[in-house]
Structure formats: C-alpha cells, structure tokens
Amino acid sequence: xxxxxxxxxxxxxxxxxxxxxxxxxxxxxxxxxxxxxxxxxxxxxxxxxxxxxxxxxxxxxxxxxxxxxxxxxxxxxxxxxxxxxxxxxxxxxxxxxxxxxxxxxxxxxxxxxxxxxxxxxxxxxxxxxxxxxxxxxxxxxxxxxxxxxxxxxxxxxxxxxxxxxxxxxxxxxxxxxxxxxxxxxxxxxxxxxxxxxxxxxxxxxxxxxxxxxxxxxxxxxxxxxxxxxxxxxxxxxxxxxxxxx
Amino acid sequence: xxxxxxxxxxxxxxxxxxxxxxxxxxxxxxxxxxxxxxxxxxxxxxxxxxxxxxxxxxxxxxxxxxxxxxxxxxxxxxxxxxxxxxxxxxxxxxxxxxxxxxxxxxxxxxxxxxxxxxxxxxxxxxxxxxxxxxxxxxxxxxxxxxxxxxxxxxxxxxxxxxxxxxxxxxxxxxxxxxxxxxxxxxxxxxxxxxxxxxxxxxxxxxxxxxxxxxxxxxxxxxxxxxxxxxxxxxxxxxxxxxxxxxxxxxxxxxxxxxxxxxxxxxxxxxxxxxxxxxxxxxxxxxxxxxxxxxxxxxxxxxxxxxxxxxxxxxxxxxxxxxxxxxxxxxxxxxxxxxxxxxxxxxxxxxxxxxxxxxxxxxxxxxxxxxxxxxxxxxxxxxxxxxxxxxxxxxxxxxxxxxxxxxxxxxxxxxxxxxxxxxxxxxxxx
Numbered sequence: 297x298x299x300x301x302x303x304x305x306x307x308x309x310x311x312x313x314x315x316x317x318x319x320x321x322x323x324x325x326x327x328x329x330x331x332x333x334x335x336x337x338x339x340x341x342x343x344x345x346x347x348x349x350x351x352x353x354x355x356x357x358x359x360x361x362x363x364x365x366x367x368x369x370x371x372x373x374x375x376x377x378x379x380x381x382x383x384x385x386x387x388x389x390x391x392x393x394x395x396x397x398x399x400x401x402x403x404x405x406x407x408x409x410x411x412x413x414x415x416x417x418x419x420x421x422x423x424x425x426x427x428x429x430x431x432x433x434x435x436x437x438x439x440x441x442x443x444x445x446x447x448x449x450x451x452x453x454x455x456x457x458x459x460x461x462x463x464x465x466x467x468x469x470x471x472x473x474x475x476x477x478x479x480x481x482x483x484x485x486x487x488x489x490x491x492x493x494x495x496x497x498x499x500x501x502x503x504x505x506x507x508x509x510x511x512x513x514x515x516x517x518x519x520x521x522x523x524x525x526x527x528x529x530x531x532x533x534x535x536x537x538x539x540x541x
Numbered sequence: 542x543x544x545x546x547x548x549x550x551x552x553x554x555x556x557x558x559x560x561x562x563x564x565x566x567x568x569x570x571x572x573x574x575x576x577x578x579x580x581x582x583x584x585x586x587x588x589x590x591x592x593x594x595x596x597x598x599x600x601x602x603x604x605x606x607x608x609x610x611x612x613x614x615x616x617x618x619x620x621x622x623x624x625x626x627x628x629x630x631x632x633x634x635x636x637x638x639x640x641x642x643x644x645x646x647x648x649x650x651x652x653x654x655x656x657x658x659x660x661x662x663x664x665x666x667x668x669x670x671x672x673x674x675x676x677x678x679x680x681x682x683x684x685x686x687x688x689x690x691x692x693x694x695x696x697x698x699x700x701x702x703x704x705x706x707x708x709x710x711x712x713x714x715x716x717x718x719x720x721x722x723x724x725x726x727x728x729x730x731x732x733x734x735x736x737x738x739x740x741x742x743x744x745x746x747x748x749x750x751x752x753x754x755x756x757x758x759x760x761x762x763x764x765x766x767x768x769x770x771x772x773x774x775x776x777x778x779x780x781x782x783x784x785x786x787x788x789x790x791x792x793x794x795x796x797x798x799x800x801x802x803x804x805x806x807x808x809x810x811x812x813x814x815x816x817x818x819x820x821x822x823x824x825x826x827x828x829x830x831x832x833x834x835x836x837x838x839x840x841x842x843x844x845x846x847x848x849x850x851x852x853x854x855x856x857x858x859x860x861x862x863x864x865x866x867x868x869x870x871x872x873x874x875x876x877x878x879x880x881x882x883x884x885x886x887x888x889x890x891x892x893x894x895x896x897x898x899x900x901x902x903x904x905x906x907x908x909x910x911x912x913x914x915x916x917x918x919x920x921x922x923x924x925x926x927x928x929x930x931x932x933x934x935x936x937x938x939x940x941x942x943x944x945x946x947x948x949x950x951x952x953x954x955x956x957x958x959x960x961x962x963x964x965x966x967x968x969x970x
Contacts, residue, residue: 404645425790450801458735460811480646
C-alpha cells in the first residue's frame with residue numbers, strides 16, 4: 297500500500313517536472329525562433345501587401361524551417377517525440393500573435409487585417425509526421441522539406457485570398473492589399489519594397505507560384521540539413537570528458 | 542529591544558532598491574522625458590538635409606488650430622526641389638515614393654497628387670533639379686497628438702523629411718469605418734475586412750496543432766530521455782500512435798488542399814499585388830529674374846552666423862530683391878523687404894532675420910555682390926553646423942522677387958563653408 301502511494305506520488309512529481317520542462321522549452325524556443333524570424337523573414341511576415349509578393353513564399357519558408365529542423369534533431373534523437381516542428385512553430389505563432397496584437401494593433405493602431413502572421417502549423421504537423429513515419433532525418437529533409445515549401449502557400453491562401461479582390465481607386469487598379477498598405481501609413485521603412493520589388497507572383501504571364509514553391513522547397517531541404525546539425529550539435533551533452541568531472 | 546540584523550537588513554534593502562529600480566526602468570518609457578518629439582529629422586546629417594531635397598511652400602489645411610476630429614479630412618500641399626548638385630556621398634537613383642509621415646496609421650493617406658496627377662501606390666522616378674508640387678489628402682483616424690508632415694523616400698538615399706506640425710485629433714476612434722467599393726460590386730470596411738475569416742482559419746489550424754501537441758505531451762515526457770538512452774525506443778510507440786500520426790499527416794495535407802480549393806472557388810476573381818514605376822515630369826521652370834553665383838561662405842562658430850557672398854545679375858525688366866533663404870526646413874526672412882514678416886501658420890522653423898547688404902533692390906541689367914548674413918541659434922538647435930561633419934558644404938533655396946511679385950527660386954547646392962572658430966560675436970564677412 298505504501299509502495300503504491302509512493303509510486304503515485306512519483307508519477308505526480310514526474311508530470312509536474314514534465315510540465316516545467318515543456319513550458320520552459322516552449323518559452324525558450326518561442327524567444328529564439330521569434331527573434332530569428334523577425335531578423336530574417338521580418339517585413340515579409342508583417343504586412344499583408346508583402347504577402348504574395350514574389351519573395352514571400354520563398355523567403356518565409358526557407359527562413360522558418362530552421363528551428364523546426366533543429367528542434368526535431370533534439371526532440372527526436374533524445375526523446376523520440378515527434379513534436380519538434382509543431383512545438384517550435386506553435387511557439388513562433390504564439391509569439392507573433394502577441395507581438396501583432398499588443399504592439400502592432402494595441403500600441404501602433406494598425407488594423408489586424410494588415411499585420412496578422414502567416415501560419416506554419418499545417419506544414420509543421422506534416423514535417424513531424426513524416427519524421428515519425430520514416431524515422432529517418434534524410435528522408436524527412438527530402439520529402440518533408442519539399443512539402444514544407446509546397447504547403448506554405450496553400451496553407452495561407454484561405455487567409456490572404458480576400459485581399460486580392462480588385463478595387464478601382466482614383467482611376468487605378470489595385471488589390472485590397474495594395475489599398476490597405478496605401479491608406480494605412482507605415483511612415484518610411486517598408487516603402488522600399490515599392491522601389492526594389494521588380495516582380496510579383498504573376499510577373500511572367502503564366503505565374504511563378506509553382507516555381508517559387510519548388511525553389512522554396514528545394515532550399516528548405518538544404519536548410520533542414522544544416523539546422524538539423526545545428527540542433528544536433530547544441531543538443532549534444534558530451535562536452536566534458538567523464539574523467540574530468 | 543529590536544536588534545538590527547545586518548544581513549537581513551541588507552537583503553531587504555537590496556530587495557526594495559531592486560523593486561524601485563525595476564519599476565523606474567519599466568515606467569521610464571512612459572515619462573514625458575522620453576516623449577517622442579517629432580520625426581527625428583535632426584538626427585540626419587546637415588549636408589544631407591541641406592543639399593538633397595528641399596521642401597517649400599508647405600501648407601496644412603488644419604492651421605492655425607491644428608485640431609481635427611476623427612473622420613475629418615485635411616490636406617497638406619507644397620513643393621519639393623531635388624537639389625541640382627546632389628552630394629556624391631549620397632546615392633541618387635531618382636526612384637522615390639511621396640509619403641506623408643505620421644507615427645503609424647493615426648491618419649489615413651487617402652490620396653496623393655504630384656503635379657496634379659494622382660500619385661500611385663508605386664514609386665516614381667524624379668529628376669535632379671526638378672521641382673514637384675504635391676497635394677496630400679489625409680483622414681484623421683486615431684485620437685491623440687501626432688507629428689505629421691510631407692516626406693519623400695528615395696531608393697538607397699533614405700527618407701527626406703519635410704516641415705512638420707503637431708496635429709491634435711479629437712473624438713473617439715471607436716466606430717471608425719473606412720468603406721471601399723470593390724470591382725466585384727460589394728462594399729467592404731478596410732478596418733476589419735477579412736478579419737473573421739483570418740481568425741477562423743488561424744483558430745482551426747492552431748486547434749489541430751494543439752491537439753497534436755497535447756496528444757504527445759500527455760504521455761510522460763522526461764522519462765523518454767532515459768528510455769531512448771537505454772535503447773528502448775520501440776517501447777515508446779504504440780500502434781495507435783502510428784495511426785494517429787498517419788491520420789494527422791495525411792489529414793492535414795487533405796485539409797490544406799481542400800481549403801485552398803474552396804477558397805479559390807469563393808474568390809474566383811483575384812488580381813496580383815501591383816508593381817510598377819513611372820516618370821513624373823518636373824514643373825516647368827519659373828521665370829528667370831536673375832543669374833547668381835555664391836563665391837564664398839563662412840560659418841562663425843561662436844557667433845552662430847552663416848555668411849556668404851552672392852554675385853547677382855538682374856536679367857529681368859524689374860528691380861529684384863532677395864527675400865528669403867530656406868534650408869532644411871528652416872526659413873530666414875529679409876526684414877528690409879516690406880511686409881516680409883513671419884507668419885505663425887508656416888510649418889517651417891523661424892530661423893530669424895537674414896541681413897542682406899546692400900539692401901537696395903538690384904535694378905534691371907545691374908550686377909551686384911550681396912553679402913548675406915544669418916545669425917541664429919537655430920544653426921545649433923537644428924544641428925545644421927557643418928564643421929563637425931566630413932562634408933562642410935551647405936545648400937538651400939534663395940527666393941528672389943521683383944516688384945510685380947514674380948518669384949524665382951535659386952538653389953545653392955554645393956558651396957563649401959569655412960568655419961571661423963575664433964571669431965567674435967557679430968558675424969559678417
């Protein structure tokens with residue numbers, strides 16, 4: 297009887313410890329991934345009129361497969377938990393929403409339809425699923441990485457499609473996204489997109505979405521390998537030889 | 542008798558002190574000491590502000606009260622000159638975007654016209670030496686006090702900031718709408734258009750991810766580390782785990798594909814985001830009244846006085862006077878010209894008087910060398926002294942008028958300035 301009670305207590309303690317570990321990991325990954333995303337994808341993720349420009353479906357997935365790959369390297373090789381990609385993308389998504397809600401909307405008064413973040417969660421679940429099904433990080437990189445690039449655009453199209461409805465404004469043809477960015481002033485920095493951007497998704501008459509998705513997936517495969525090894529290296533615990541401990 | 546415990550006391554002191562320090566740090570940004578004062582034009586180099594883009598004739602329709610209500614429209618009009626001699630240090634592509642500065646969308650930019658042509662949401666290509674007239678129509682959106690003004694952003698060169706005013710927007714932002722009619726015939730409100738759909742899809746995909754995470758995290762987690770290390774990986778997965786994994790993976794792909802196709806059916810007509818660049822011709826040149834050349838310039842550091850010699854030839858048929866010098870949104874007026882007094886409604890900074898010697902008008906056909914001198918604290922306040930900078934040249938616009946009121950704007954764009962470090966007060970040459 298006493299042994300049963302002790303075991304129950306141990307289980308409860310173990311769950312509490314699990315929660316502490318998971319919450320700490322979630323917050324740490326959230327911070328790191330969010331900073332990484334702000335520095336690399338940055339404006340590509342902030343504004344509705346940047347979404348669907350030529351580089352968004354290329355830049356965002358390539359920059360965002362990094363942490364999922366690194367987290368999978370740790371959570372799969374050490375814990376055999378197929379949650380690395382979803383766990384990190386959920387952290388990023390949560391951090392992004394806090395940022396967009398409190399800072400962009402609450403503080404700077406941008407409407408949420410101008411600044412909402414893109415979702416990576418469907419691709420993340422698929423990436424985790426492929427890793428578990430194949431149990432092989434090389435195959436996951438090749439198949440999961442390509443799927444990551446391909447799924448990005450359709451995962452977000454349900455949200456961004458309404459912003460591509462045409463509007464006539466002062467005799468000019470604009471999309472709703474164009475009009476939002478024109479009317480809701482960003483003061484200065486993002487204006488350079490209008491200066492440097494020389495093509496949109498449909499610049500070459502037939503459209504470059506498929507090419508962009510394929511290229512994005514191809515680069516995501518490479519990034520997956522690189523960041524898997526980052527994760528593997530930083531998750532390595534054999535830094536000190538036993539004899540020196 | 543209570544005995545003071547040194548250790549406990551110190552701990553308490555550290556705790557209270559830390560709490561005060563932390564509170565101070567957290568509250569500091571809210572302090573008026575840190576209040577935003579304008580758009581930071583003064584942080585740009587003097588030569589950049591004086592020799593690249595110069596705004597003039599700027600007027601705001603809300604002056605002199607500087608107050609509007611939420612929903613009110615107001616205009617900002619004026620002209621801008623791209624200085625003919627552009628500094629070598631600053632790249633020039635001419636690819637620019639006319640903008641209205643305000644910290645965020647506190648006002649809506651409803652329309653901008655450049656040389657009476659509607660200015661698109663894309664970039665334009667401008668010419669050196671060209672003068673462009675702009676009209677910006679804006680709508681007040683968020684209550685508060687905001688610095689506002691015209692602005693030109695240029696590729697590689699950065700933002701050039703025009704004169705500013707502080708605008709007070711009164712009323713409540715609640716209930717503000719921004720209706721627009723689309724080419725499909727429906728009227729939408731840009732304030733929240735598409736928001737419900739976006740939130741619904743966000744919640745759906747998030748819910749799937751949360752269920753996936755909860756499924757795996759509901760199992761003992763930390764213990765897995767030990768089991769993997771012990772080589773018992775296979776014990777960690779049940780057949781159900783593999784079925785769940787397969788279901789989520791394939792289900793997510795199917796869901797995304799279905800949602801994209803349904804969306805395509807719901808929005809059969811969509812257009813790509815627009816992109817182009819186009820040219821705007823500058824305004825035709827103003828009537829030529831004078832020919833002029835700056836021969837030398839000095840800046841008296843202790844006296845805070847910029848002085849230069851200007852050789853002027855009147856090529857018109859009426860006497861001409863030098864009325865004003867404008868640089869980096871600071872104006873200096875010649876007090877010897879009748880009626881040339883400062884108007885409080887001007888958004889520029891009042892630099893003070895501009896002394897012109899000799900003060901008599903220049904007659905038709907006559908050539909005179911004018912000595913122009915401006916003593917003002919604004920040289921220092923506006924950080925327009927150049928002796929600290931790597932490029933000690935100045936620029937600006939001189940405004941000449943004849944007796945009929947015809948005006949000629951003359952640009953000084955590349956004049957070297959010799960500082961006088963030891964000169965006494967008084968300026969002059």
